[in-house]
Amino acid sequence: MRILTYIRQVLDAEESVRVANNTVALESSKLVMDTMDEYGVEEALRLRESGVEAEIIAIAVGPARMQEALRTALAMGADRAIHVETDTRLDAIALSKILAEIAQKEEATLIFSGGQQADWDSHALGAATAERLNWPQATWTSALELKGTTLTGKHDVDEGSETFTVELPAVITTQQGLNEPRYPTLPNIMKSKKKELRKESLDQFNITPKIKFAGAEIQVKARLNKILNGKDALAAAAELVALLRDEAKVIA
């Protein structure tokens, strides 16, 4: 079987965000593979290590720098990578068209994508891709097992969680808790340099996004930052309760 794992490159969680010219400035910030997507790469590798014969293809859509994230996926163990290069920012509905077309061309039967994108905070790509392919989906998975063409797993829902089974082909979204993504080892990083990273142009996909990004700003709510010393617990507790009652008026 062939597995596609969709990869994004995002700001490292430790970095602060900056906005310049109405958009988030990423230059000179540390960028990493979206953690949510790492779980998908890891899960694909684990499936293969459990004995499933699978070719794993990492896919990214975006500017040239995305190749670093694809190289990370290759160093983790993916077999090859496809990079659809564009500087245009595409929303999830537009992106799903690319992913679905590649899935068809590659005759993939399983697609992994992160549950939420750490940059655009979108949840939509997995479901949108499934819809385009007329496949079922399971989102926010926290456990997966493949037997033949049946995936068994567990996923989070509005209140609590569910166990499920679904027949391949299917789209799966991943999240923290599904597995512990491995770090690429030095030999594997060396090996990955020889792996195929194919570039494709965006033009062939005939994309007309319906969403326009009109601006970004950081609205930091001013915080009072009245931080008390708790060495004298009783005095600090009394002062805090008084502040919440009389100043903030948030408790009775």
Place this chain on the structure above:
Amino acid sequence: MILIVVEHANGKVSKSTWEMVTVARELAQQQGSDTPVAALVLGSNVAAIATEVARAADQVLVADLPALAQYDPELWSAAVAQIAREGEASVILIGGSRSGREYSPRVAIKLDAPLLEDVISLKAIGGAITAQRYTFLARVTETIEATGPVAVVTIKPGIFNPATPRTESAEQFDVDLDLPASRLNITGKTAERNSRVSLTEADIVVSGGRGVGSAEGFTQYVEALADQLGAAVGATRAIVDAGWRAYSEQVGQTGKTVQPKLYIAVGISGAVQHLSGMNKSKTIVAINRDAEAPIFKISDYGIVGDVPQLLPAILAELKK
């Protein structure tokens, strides 16, 4: 027509539905006051829900079917897309819950419409829709625009004021649906519900992290304080993963987003993934023994100190 997909749980219309009604009424006004607002109720045994939302909309469309007893993304998206098409809806409002955000992309593709996800403001002027939403783990506020005859929008819960019910009730219509078979086969459910006030609807949330020491510490400090304040309880991923608390209480990127009037973080470091679920709270209070903990940067009030000493003192002070 503006179409609201009614969110309901445990036989009651959810607060998020009344928030969508506010959005719909504002949009109807912007689009010309003769634009009707329709509420679509999907489920099984939902007569009471339909009656309740009849006081929200101009028209209630009801699909009360055994096949809809359980939420499924393919069934829900097929139903909503069909009704939107038949009613020539211009805007489809869906709750920004986990399920709403799961099936809405399918609706957008079926209708060849843009998807505006998890929005916190919405304006329709002429044929254009402008919305704001949070990005970068809720640290950036972004403006997006969509043009076209139809738009699918998910509304972030807890942002808009819930609408007040009208005195008169709108007419209810049963609708026929052409539903696909469900392909995600649910074999078991762990509903994690508790007797306290719901996390996403509470005015006060008291959350605990690893700094409460243990599952017992959580009960002794966090739950005791929540009970005293009539608050909901929340947890960090670290202690959910440790098995101290249920996942349904998790706040953050992979948990729930909350915007209470008061958020009290007890023994929580303030990782960006946690902050993204609570940084829009009106007043934030932190209790942490590490003065450098990032949670203090976004706090209005705080105490640098030890949880086992401070929490009993705060409780005693509140009981005075």
